[in-house]
Amino acid sequence: MTNSEYPEDILRSLEDYNINIQDFMPGHGNGAKLLLDFNKIKGLEQVDGVILKGREIENGIVADIIIKEGTKIEDPVHLCFGVNKETGVQEIFPRIIAEDNTEVTLQAHCSFPNANGLIHKMFGHFYVGKNCKFAYNETHYHGERSGAIVAPVAYIYIGEGSIFENNFNLTKGTPGKVKIMIDIYAMKNSVIRSTIRAFGKSKNDSIRIRDSVFLEGENARSIIKMKAAARDGGEVLMYGITEGNAPKCNGHVECNEIVLGKGSICRARPFIRAIDPTSSVSHEASLGRFPQKWLDELQAKGLTEEEATDILIEAMLRET
Amino acid sequence: MDSCLPLLELKDIIIPTLDKKQIILNQTSFGVEEGSIHAIIGPNGSGKSTLAYTIMGLGNYKPSQGSIIFDGIDITNLNITERANLGITLAWQEPARIEGLSIQRYISLGIKNKTNINEKILEALQIVNLEPEKYINRCIDESLSGGERKRIELAAAIAMRPRLILLDEPDSGLDMIVIEDFLNIFNKIKALDMTILLITHREDIGMVADYGTLIWRGEHLLTDIFPKVMVKYCARAGLKEFCKRTLFDENGECPAFDRDYIDRIFREEGRE
Numbered sequence: 001m002t003n004s005e006y007p008e009d010i011l012r013s014l015e016d017y018n019i020n021i022q023d024f025m026p027g028h029g030n031g032a033k034l035l036l037d038f039n040k041i042k043g044l045e046q047v048d049g050v051i052l053k054g055r056e057i058e059n060g061i062v063a064d065i066i067i068k069e070g071t072k073i074e075d076p077v078h079l080c081f082g083v084n085k086e087t088g089v090q091e092i093f094p095r096i097i098a099e100d101n102t103e104v105t106l107q108a109h110c111s112f113p114n115a116n117g118l119i120h121k122m123f124g125h126f127y128v129g130k131n132c133k134f135a136y137n138e139t140h141y142h143g144e145r146s147g148a149i150v151a152p153v154a155y156i157y158i159g160e161g162s163i164f165e166n167n168f169n170l171t172k173g174t175p176g177k178v179k180i181m182i183d184i185y186a187m188k189n190s191v192i193r194s195t196i197r198a199f200g201k202s203k204n205d206s207i208r209i210r211d212s213v214f215l216e217g218e219n220a221r222s223i224i225k226m227k228a229a230a231r232d233g234g235e236v237l238m239y240g241i242t243e244g245n246a247p248k249c250n251g252h253v254e255c256n257e258i259v260l261g262k263g264s265i266c267r268a269r270p271f272i273r274a275i276d277p278t279s280s281v282s283h284e285a286s287l288g289r290f291p292q293k294w295l296d297e298l299q300a301k302g303l304t305e306e307e308a309t310d311i312l313i314e315a316m317l318r319e320t
Numbered sequence: 321m322d323s324c325l326p327l328l329e330l331k332d333i334i335i336p337t338l339d340k341k342q343i344i345l346n347q348t349s350f351g352v353e354e355g356s357i358h359a360i361i362g363p364n365g366s367g368k369s370t371l372a373y374t375i376m377g378l379g380n381y382k383p384s385q386g387s388i389i390f391d392g393i394d395i396t397n398l399n400i401t402e403r404a405n406l407g408i409t410l411a412w413q414e415p416a417r418i419e420g421l422s423i424q425r426y427i428s429l430g431i432k433n434k435t436n437i438n439e440k441i442l443e444a445l446q447i448v449n450l451e452p453e454k455y456i457n458r459c460i461d462e463s464l465s466g467g468e469r470k471r472i473e474l475a476a477a478i479a480m481r482p483r484l485i486l487l488d489e490p491d492s493g494l495d496m497i498v499i500e501d502f503l504n505i506f507n508k509i510k511a512l513d514m515t516i517l518l519i520t521h522r523e524d525i526g527m528v529a530d531y532g533t534l535i536w537r538g539e540h541l542l543t544d545i546f547p548k549v550m551v552k553y554c555a556r557a558g559l560k561e562f563c564k565r566t567l568f569d570e571n572g573e574c575p576a577f578d579r580d581y582i583d584r585i586f587r588e589e590g591r592e
Contacts, residue, residue, distance in 0.1 A: 291416070292379070293412075293416055294416045294418060296376075296378055296379075296400060297412060297415065297416055298429060299399075299400040299401045299404065300376055300400055300404050300408075300409050300410045301404060301409060301429045301430030301476065301480060302401060302404040302405045302429075302430055302432065302480070303401065303404075303429060304401050305401070311421070311425075311429065312418065312421075314420075315418055315419065315420035315421035315425075315459075316419070316420055317420070318420035318421075
């Protein structure tokens, strides 16, 4: 498959996130890949140790991804869920299993550059076995018209001794209406790092994200970082939830949200719970503007307050 | 001090608290000569950092009286950005740690002429004795030690090529080996024709300075060549042996003044 056989505007949106287009094109680059054009599977490639299957359904696809036991792959598994239509419904049902002792990164990209009433839904189940290193990076681009309605849900089980990293980025373009729910269940000695970044840029942007970690196994540890900005009437609501339901577990929720311009709203609702005297769960949240000292430091380099704020937002939302 | 016009001149400055009910720094006038290192010394809480913030133009630090003249321009009513663009910058005592802001980006912010910007960033890192390849892509976040963060702050200030750098307690939290290195860096900055206003409560740090100003409990006591300011400070604090040890060479001589000078100043301060 060549670039010209795939909608150009979806590919361009990948470039905005500094993602190499070739990595997503079957027949090019390395790594397993699944490429969607609306609800059609346009490409599917497997590599040794990775089973990747897709099946088209009425309004979307069911995708099964299995990382076989002991498989350690350097190249990410690429998943591209692109839609260049203005309207329609795309429903994705991924079922992802990483067997014991695997190491893998999944790079998912959801691009809806022309969305104007388009609905994207995902209902994902992740099972990560014992002693795995599993990273899931998801970047979104919803065009410039605040016209997408996006509602992904993910249930994620992280097995004993595994490390799970989740990075969700919705920082380019205008998000539209976004409602995301992620539930992560962490077993004994597992480590969860989840970072969410979102930027609402107009009064038609409403972002609600609920990121939950349930520390169910002894000595499970987690950190949720939620970073957001709302500009020109945009609205962001972040729920950061951590429950320490086992002995010696340790969790932290951190939420930083910046409000820019009148009418913009940022809200943070951390919810933390501990039910064992040996567990520790904490949260911190800051909303509003950046600390004056940070602004002073940048202004002392000759930047105006507005320029300093832009630099700080860029840093806060910078993908790692 | 020379009779030529100073780069920075404070004229009868009074700095009140934010609620205007108390005075932090009273009736202060002195000048800072271009190309010099000028130390502001005084004990903790005497108003030194307040003075630096006022010169930089931070929002909560405004003089209720007097004026600040920089290179012949009255900057008293200019904001922090305008002052920075005239060539003043400040390196903070505890610089912020900002996740996601790379050292390269941070240093680049103050560089106006973007031609050969990467070379300028590398040069600034080298001046503060940091290996560029190890630092350039790191962030100014919690992963840096206190000393590293202060060096980055200095590098960012140097890269701006300002005419005046305000260094607010650059020695705080650093061990002696690092401080020695910092003193060398200050001399490198001076050699690049930048003027340094050094805020410190440590007399030994001030020894790198050409001139000094002593502030004591909100009062400006003296501005002179640094050794004389040092003697006055020690006399106020009752540190005669320390004073002699610091200022005299192995022959008991100090080129700045005769042997009797210290005794005279200590007598004046009632510290026989």
